[in-house]
Amino acid sequence: MLPLLGLSSDQPDKPSPVLRSEERADNDALEKAKAAISKFHRGNQGELWAELRRGADPAVRAFLIHHLAVGGIPVPVVINRIRKTADAGQRAALILSLGEFSEQIIAAADRKSTSALLLALYRYDPDPEVHSAVDWLFRYSNEGPTRRRTDWGQRAALERIDRESTGRLAPKGGWSIDVAGLTLVEVSAPAIFQMGADPHEPRMRGDETLHRVSIPRVFAISSKDVTVAQFQQYLEDTGFKSKWRETVRQRFSLQPDSFWSEPERPQFAVSWYDAAGYCNWLSRKSGIPNDQWVYPDEIGPGMRLSPDYLHRKGYRLPTEAEWEFSARAGTSKAHFFGDGVALLDRYAWYVANSENHGWPVGMLKPNPLGLFDMYGNAWEWLQDRRTDYPTDPGTITIDAEDTSLVITNEIARTRRGGSWSYDKETTRSAHRGAYTYFPDQRRDSVGFRVARTISTTSAPSKLSHRQPRPRGLMQANRSSLTSQTQRRFGRDRNRGGSR
Numbered sequence: 001m002l003p004l005l006g007l008s009s010d011q012p013d014k015p016s017p018v019l020r021s022e023e024r025a026d027n028d029a030l031e032k033a034k035a036a037i038s039k040f041h042r043g044n045q046g047e048l049w050a051e052l053r054r055g056a057d058p059a060v061r062a063f064l065i066h067h068l069a070v071g072g073i074p075v076p077v078v079i080n081r082i083r084k085t086a087d088a089g090q091r092a093a094l095i096l097s098l099g100e101f102s103e104q105i106i107a108a109a110d111r112k113s114t115s116a117l118l119l120a121l122y123r124y125d126p127d128p129e130v131h132s133a134v135d136w137l138f139r140y141s142n143e144g145p146t147r148r149r150t151d152w153g154q155r156a157a158l159e160r161i162d163r164e165s166t167g168r169l170a171p172k173g174g175w176s177i178d179v180a181g182l183t184l185v186e187v188s189a190p191a192i193f194q195m196g197a198d199p200h201e202p203r204m205r206g207d208e209t210l211h212r213v214s215i216p217r218v219f220a221i222s223s224k225d226v227t228v229a230q231f232q233q234y235l236e237d238t239g240f241k242s243k244w245r246e247t248v249r250q251r252f253s254l255q256p257d258s259f260w261s262e263p264e265r266p267q268f269a270v271s272w273y274d275a276a277g278y279c280n281w282l283s284r285k286s287g288i289p290n291d292q293w294v295y296p297d298e299i300g301p302g303m304r305l306s307p308d309y310l311h312r313k314g315y316r317l318p319t320e321a322e323w324e325f326s327a328r329a330g331t332s333k334a335h336f337f338g339d340g341v342a343l344l345d346r347y348a349w350y351v352a353n354s355e356n357h358g359w360p361v362g363m364l365k366p367n368p369l370g371l372f373d374m375y376g377n378a379w380e381w382l383q384d385r386r387t388d389y390p391t392d393p394g395t396i397t398i399d400a401e402d403t404s405l406v407i408t409n410e411i412a413r414t415r416r417g418g419s420w421s422y423d424k425e426t427t428r429s430a431h432r433g434a435y436t437y438f439p440d441q442r443r444d445s446v447g448f449r450v451a452r453t454i455s456t457t458s459a460p461s462k463l464s465h466r467q468p469r470p471r472g473l474m475q476a477n478r479s480s481l482t483s484q485t486q487r488r489f490g491r492d493r494n495r496g497g498s499r
Contacts, residue, residue, distance in 0.1 A: 014351075015351055015352040015423055015424070016425065018341055018424075019202050019203070021202045021339065022202050022339060022340045022342075023340070025059065025202075025333075025338055025339035025340035026059070026341070026342040026343075028059075029057065029059035029062070029063050029340065030342075032051075032057065032060045033051070033060050033064045034067070036051050036060070036064065037064070037067065037068070037071035037073065040073065041072065048064070048073075049081070049090060051064055052064055052065075052087075052090040052094065053087055053090050054088075054129075054329075054368050055089070055330075058331045058333060058336060058338050058368070059337060059338025059339070059340060061093060061337075062337035062343050063343070064093065064097070065093050065096045065100075065365075066100055066343065066346065067100075068094075068097040068100065069097065069101045069102075069105070070100070073097075075098075075101055075105055075107075076110065078094050078097060078101075079098075079114050079117075081094055082094045082114075082117065083117065088125070088127035088129065088130055089127075089129065089368065091121075091125075091127070091130055092127065092129035092130045092132075092133040093133075095118065095133035095134060096136065096137070096365055098114075098137055098150070099136070099137050099150070099365075100149060101149060102149045102150060103149065103151070106150055111150075115138075115152055115153075115154050115157075118134045118137065118138070118154075119134070119138075119157055119161065121134055122138075122158065123161050126174045126175070127173070127174055128183075128185040128186075128223065128370030128371075129366065129367075129368055129369060129370040131174075131175050131183070131370055132362075132366040132370035132371070132372065133370075135158065135183075135223075135362060135366075136362060136364075136365055136366060136372075138155060138157075138158045139363075140155075140363050142363075143363055143364065144353070144355070144359055144363065145355065162181065165177045166178070166179065173186075174186050174370075175223070175370065178286060179282075180230055180233070180234075180282055180285065182222045182226070182450065183223040183370075184220040184221065184222055184223070184452070185220060185221055185222075185326075185370050185371060186218065186220050187218065187219055187220065187221060187322070187325070187326055187369065188218045189214075189215035189217075189218075189219075189322075192212050192213065192214050193212070193214075193215075193325055193328075194210055194211075194212060194213075194332060195210070195211055195212070195321060195324050195325070195389075195397075195430075196210040196430050197210060197334070197430035198210055198332070201333075201334050201339065201428075202339055203334070203424065203425050203428060204430070205425075205431070205432075207432055208389070208430040208431070208432060209389040209390070209391060211389050211390050211395060211397060212393075212396045212397065213321045213325075213396070213399055214396055214397070214398050214399065215321055215322060215325060215399045216398060216400070216456060216457045217310065217311075217453050217455060218453075218455045218456075218457075219318075219322055219451055219452065219453050220452050221318055221322065221323075221326050221371065221449060221450070221451045222449040222450045222451070223362075223366070223371050223372055224361040224362050224372045224373065224449065225266035225267070225361050225372075225373055225377070225378050225380065226266065226267050226275075226278060226447060226448055226449060226450065227263060227264055227360075227361055228259070228261075228263050228264070228266070228267050229263035229264065230267070231267035231270070231274075231278060232260055232267075234278050237285075238277075244274070247442075248269050248442065251269065251442050252269065252442075252444065259444075262360070264360035264361060265358045265359065265361070266358055266361055266373070266377060266447035267448075268378060268443070268444055268445060268446060268447055269442045269444060270442065270446065270447060270448060271439060271440050271442050272317075272407075272438075272439030272440070272441075273299050273300055273407075273439055273440065275381045275448040276294075276295045276299050276303075276316075276317070278315075278448075278450070279294065279295060279314070279315035279316050279317065279450055280293055280294075280295050280297070280314070280315070282315040282450065283315045286315070288314045288315075291312075292312045292313045292314045293312065293314040294306075294309045295314075301408055301440065302406065302407070302408065303406070303407050304405050304406050305402070305406075305407070307401055307405065308401065309401055310401050310453060310456075311453060312453065313453055313454075315450050315452050316383060316450070316452060316453075317381055317382050317383040317448060317450065317451065318380075318382055318383060318449065318450075318451040319382065319384055319399055319451075320383075320384045320416065320432075321399035322451060323380070323382055323416050323417075324430065326369055326371055327374040327375070327416070327417070327429040328429045329368040329369040330368060331368070333429075334429065335427070335428060336367040336374070341424055344375070344427060345364075346364060347364050347375060347376075348364065348373070348375035348376030348377070348418070348427045349363075349364065349373070349377040349419075349420045350375070350420065350422060350423060350427050351420070351421055351422060351423045352423070352424075354376070354377075354420035356420070357420060358377055358420045359420070361377070373417075374429075375418055375427035376418050376419060376420060376422075377419060377420055378417070378445060378446060378447035378448075379415045379416070379417055379418065379419045379422075379443070379445055379446040379447070380415055380416055380417050380446075380448050380449055381413065381415050381446065381448040382414040382416055383413075383451075384402065384413065384414045385411055385412065385414070386412040386414045386432075386433075386437065408439075409438055409439060410438070411438075412435055412436060412437050413437055413438070413439050414432065414433065415433050415437050415446060416431070416432065416433060418431065419445035419446070420445055421444075
């Protein structure tokens with residue numbers, strides 16, 4: 001179990017109650033899902049299949065994924081539809097629904113033939129949600145402390161395909177597995193999307209003003225957080241392992257070994273600088289030329305980013321706009337599965353179900369873009385400074401390079417997604433966290449996922465785009481850190497009392 005730090009204002013002593021608006025949203029979606037199942041049994045299959053498409057109501061789709069089994073939809077019908085449908089979103093939803101059927105219902109012959117089908121889809125289907133749906137179904141036999149309804153026994157076959165697919169830098173259709181074993185999902189953002197929360201969204205906060213944003217590039221984002229095993233390999237390769245572990249021991253005196261003893265959990269206790277260093281290592285390991293790296297060779301306080309860093313092809317942290325667009329996965333509700341919270345524990349490890357620690361990445365279901373753990377488990381460091389959103393509804397913000405290129409310990413960065421120790425308020429697509437996350441901090445529930453630019457649709461920024469004024473800047477008189485190792489692994493401040 002990881003050591004607990006002081007609670008922030010976002011962290012409850014106990015889970016907050018479900019809001020009436022959340023209950024209404026869940027009840028409405030559940031009734032629609034039951035109605036579609038009822039029509040199926042009366043001979044009208046079309047509505048059920050239509051509701052499983054990604055363009056349908058995300059809450060109804062999510063409830064159908066979890067209720068096909070209890071609704072009496074025969075397993076052979078589900079499997080046959082997986083084979084025949086041309087709609088990738090429908091196929092992914094049906095694969096996820098298989099996890100709700102028990103071993104007693106799925107005949108051994110069906111499991112064998114279906115396993116072969118799903119492994120072929122895992123290897124060849126270009127859709128990232130289909131790929132991640134099979135990953136979720138096959139990789140773990142448990143979901144947290146609870147045994148899965150069916151153990152398909154295909155983890156070894158899944159890992160063999162992973163090894164055979166590793167090292168394809170360019171996504172094959174919608175996804176690829178890079179040299180470090182991270183699955184990258186390619187994302188093509190629309191010209192403009194709505195970022196922030198609708199004023200009527202449950203648990204909406206004042207810093208989540210709805211506004212329009214343009215992401216002028218195609219980017220890739222990892223489907224999972226960087227794991228302990230992956231981060232420790234970076235430390236081993238770069239010779240930073242002993243120094244990093246000693247820094248963590250000093251920061252967390254209780255059970256420091258817990259931060260590297262569970263290889264499949266997110267790597268917690270990383271600073272923003274640690275994440276940037278990992279990205280540089282991954283760029284080098286992938287053979288990306290140095291002039292395409294996003295971060296300089298010397299990483300630490302005072303480091304300066306290139307003015308064209310979002311046009312470079314090296315690995316980096318996601319921008320805040322990229323993260324929110326990816327978390328939403330084409331939806332506009334509080335969560336990618338709707339405004340309710342009845343299904344939250346199927347997608348997120350948070351204070352109500354985490355048992356006070358993080359869990360292996362990818363153990364809960366992915367979002368419609370094929371991304372795991374976008375809510376809960378680990379807060380995720382992002383590229384950007386923590387800034388205010390524009391208040392003019394007519395403004396279109398371009399997600400471009402920052403006007404401030406120097407990274408210092410006195411200017412807060414952004415992190416998103418909530419974690420195992422936070423509650424429902426933070427596990428929303430629009431939630432932004434606090435203004436007190438500084439790049440040298442280490443927390444027991446903060447990790448990261450990586451991103452990289454695939455192609456751009458505009459010239460490098462001339463820094464003329466609108467940049468909101470940063471809030472919450474805290475100045476401190478600190479001695480300069482001279483060596484690269486000291487800058488990267490120097491002990492952080494315990495600011496704000498948050499994890």
